Amino acid sequence: MGLGKTIQAIAFLAAVFEKDEESVESTTLKGNHVGKKGPVLIICPTSVIHNWEIEFSRWASFSVSLYHGTNRDLILETLKAGGVEILITSFDTYRIHGSILSEVDWEVVIVDEAHRLKNEKSKLYLACSEIKTRKRIGLTGTVMQNKIMELFNLLDWVAPGSLGSREHFREFYDEPLKHGQRSTAPESFVRKADKRKEHLVAVLRKYMLRRTKEETIGHLMMGKEDNVVFCSMSELQKRVYRSMLQLPDIQCLVNKDLPCSCGSPLKQVECCKRIVPDGIIWPYLHRDNPEGCDSCPYCLVLPCLVKLQQISNHLELIKPNPRDELDKQKKDAEFASAVFGPDVDLVGGNAQSENFMGLSDVKHCGKMQALEKLMFSWASRGDKILLFSYSVRMLDILEKFLIRKGYSFSRLDGSTPSNLRQSLVDDFNSSPSKQVFLISTRAGGLGLNLVSANRVVIFDPNWNPAQDLQAQDRSFRYGQKRHVVVFRLLAAGSFEELVYSRQVYKQQLSNIAVSGKIENRYFEGVQDCKEFQGELFGICNLFRDLSDELFTSKIIELHEKQGKGDGQCSTTKQELPQSGTCFLHPDQAASTTSSACETSDNGDPERITKRKPVLEELGILYTHRNEDIVNNGPGIRKNTEESIPGKDSVNDRPVKRRRKPDDAGGKRNDLSSKDWKKIQYSLLAQFMGMGELEFSNWVLSATPSERENVLRDYKKRKEKMPADG
Known part of the structure; x- marks a missing residue:
């Protein structure tokens, strides 16, 4: 995401169509040169159609037409007459x-955001399968989002038959990889999964440039x-959440497999x-069919989950929307009224509030309480913030x-005219006074470059991890000059913890299948397997009361205890108060870190308790870095060259990248760029006489000149070390 797929595709087309300056002149003189190749079709999201058109005008001299809007028939006639080289729709x-x-x-068909072809039963997939061409290219930053079978669908569209039949792929790759990732999988399952993983990565390399x-x-x-x-839910949110779980609609789903009480x-x-x-929910869904539908009671799952998510985010969301029909209101x-119970007066009744002071108050919303304190800290040091929500x-x-x-803020959602969106982006990037950009995740997930922001808040998580990652990358793109820190807010004890855990599960499967x-x-659950639903899958897990436990932290800590046995875990709750200092103002962080470093678990209990309020003051129960949970390091690609079919072909040879020499003159061997940076970062922290966490806090609060001075002093010391040694 954000690496120039559009321009790379245009450069490729310009090369194969010989669209350099000299060939343009010769084409103009000869006239019939272009006719040797057929037209190119580009299919992309509506939001980036004009971006493709603009980039073509900048980088190549094709005749480009848009098959979109009211003039489609005219464009089609021009296409049939040979007057169109590039058609974008x-x-x-x-x-x-x-x-x-x-x-x-x-001649060539390019599908941008090709992960839209993940569902083989969708009308879009079926339509794209009918395209007449032997040259198909899919562009995507997320080749797999939810399931391994999505990877098959995408590759089978690009290169039909390259991965065998759908059933073969499911049995040979999908099932072994999923079962081998189960936390209690037998060793034989794990070994089988490793072999199939290496084999799949080797095959994918023939068809995928990543x-x-x-x-x-x-x-x-x-x-x-x-x-x-x-984030801790407010006490009122917790009561309403538990009240919802006791509704007959949800109890019917939870108890569906119990023996019937009729005997x-x-x-x-x-x-x-x-x-x-x-x-309450069921009668409205079946107001025209009192006998129920063929899906009953499973038709209740999605509406009930929507209500639980609304409660987790803000209690005002479950009240009637004046824009809806009167029956729904x-x-x-x-x-x-049913879920608020005796607390209905605390939230201003069961009708949607128009009270500005009431709606802007954070008292009954746990996430907004945390957000209020975080934003105060960020704004005081000049940070710029992207704030995303689906609702x-x-x-x-x-x-x-x-x-x-x-x-001072800007806002972009689905109602924002497309011709105004870029001006909003430019204004936010150029204006020092704009502090916050409020964005709908659906409308702003693609095509926006907001590199002036260095703080990103995802207010509500999505089942699809790629959606949240796309939102994060609006800021983390080429041109970003500052360290970007993302904050995904979850309501602790709610089903949002399960949403995030499934995100981790899906990201891990993607890393295994795509990168090896x-x-x-971590998890016992296996996707699409009733025998091993574990803690992740199944209706009972979705509607479980998690309010008395930290679901996610328990799973991670249990893994650390089983896997390491030494109690060293970067995400344990004992270390959280110290890690929470990165959420505070630099002055607070410095004092908190120093006090935390001076205490130990063997010390005075009164001193130990001083460490606990660091996150609690922010309304945060627990936090960790996603990169500490999901492996973002390199895969096994470079180790699978020998097993790749057809490696004798010149075109199949892997490209060797030149490595930059080490500053100190040593060898980097096979360390990845990320591992190398981690080592250098640790050495810098030692040079400053700090731990890595304390040094991170310093980096975030330091001015650019202060950071440059430290780097300069560090390099001088490295240059002197050989002579001194």
Whole structure:
């Protein structure tokens, strides 16, 4: 993401179509040179159509037309007459009118954001499968998002048959890799998974060119830190959350496999409890069908999860929306009254509030309490912040909060006209007074370059980890001059912990299948396997009450105890108060770190307790860095060359990258760029007489000139060391 896939694709086309300055003149003189090659089709999201058009005008001299909007018929006639070299269209347009375009013999077809082809049953996938061309290229920063089978779908579209049949891929790769990642998998399963992983990576190398920021522009970036922050829900939120879990609708789902109370040998879901006429959500869903639907009661899962997520983020979200139909408003008001119970007056009743002071108050929202203190710390040192949320109603509440606190901000959501979006981005990047950019994750997940921001907040997590990663990368792109720190806010004890745990699971599977990485085996659950649902999968896990336990931290700590046995874990709760200092103002961080370093668990209990409030003052129960949980290091690509079919071919030879010489004259051997940076970072911390954590706090608070002075002194000392030694 953000590495110039668009320009690289244009450069490739310019090369194969000989679109340099000299060939343009010869083409103009000869006239028939271009006719030797057919037209090129580019399918991309609607939001980046004009970006493709602009980049073509900058980098090559093609005749480009947009098959989008009202003039499609005219463009089609020009295309058939040979007057179009590049045709750009959107996913939606191609899904609807693909049958017309599939009649054309295309020279090359490029699909941008190709992960949209992950579902083989979607209309878009079926439409794209009918394209007439032998040269297909997919561009994506996230080749696999949720399941390993998505990887098959994408590769099978690009190179049909390259991975065998769908059933063969599932049995040979998908199942072994998933079961080998289970926390209690037998050693034989783990060994089998390792072999299949290496084999899959070797095959993928023939069809996939993969670049990362670390490998290409890592030396130009200041780095990124991805913090996952578990915020305590307010006491009122906890009561409402538990009240929702006791509703008949959810109890029907949780108890679906228990014996039916009527005395029959059937399960509840097969007998008397298939429908929930005494519920609140079910009757509205089936207002036109009192007997229920074919999916009952599973049709309740998504609506119930939406309500739980709303409670986790802000209680105002579960109240009726005036934009909805009257019947839905009436049902939502009934639902709000049921879950608020005796606390209904504390939240201003069961109708949507228009009270500015009430909506902007953080008293009953745990995430906003933490956000308020974090933003005060960041704003005091001149940081610029991106604040993402999936919910437009949540953006409305956050906007009132920003106004009340006096922050200067911009806002972009689905209602923002496309012709105004770039001006909003440019204004935020160029204006020192703009402190916050409030963005809808759906509208701003792609195509925005907001490199002036160095703090990114994801207010609500998504089931698909790629969505959150796309949002983070709006700031962490080429041109970023500062260290980017990401904060993903989760409601501790809510099902959002399960959402994040599944994100980790999916990211690990992607790393294993695509890059051949070795990942810690945290979870017992196996995706799409009823036998091993473990702690991650199944309806009962979704609607479990986690409010009395830190679900995520327990899983990670249990793994550390089993795997290491020495108690050393970078994410243990004992070390959290100290790690929490990076969330504070530099002055607070310095004093807190020093006091924490002076205490030990063997010391005075009164002194030990001074370490605990560091995160608690921010309303944070637990936090860790995502990169400490998910392996972001290099995979096994360089070790699989011998097992790749066809390596005798010149075109299949791996490209050897030149390594930069070490500053100290030593050899870097096979260390990755990231590992090398970690070593240098540790040496810098020692040079400053600090631990790595304390040094991180100093780096975040230091001015550019202070950092440059330290680097200069460090290099001088390294140059003198051989002579002194």
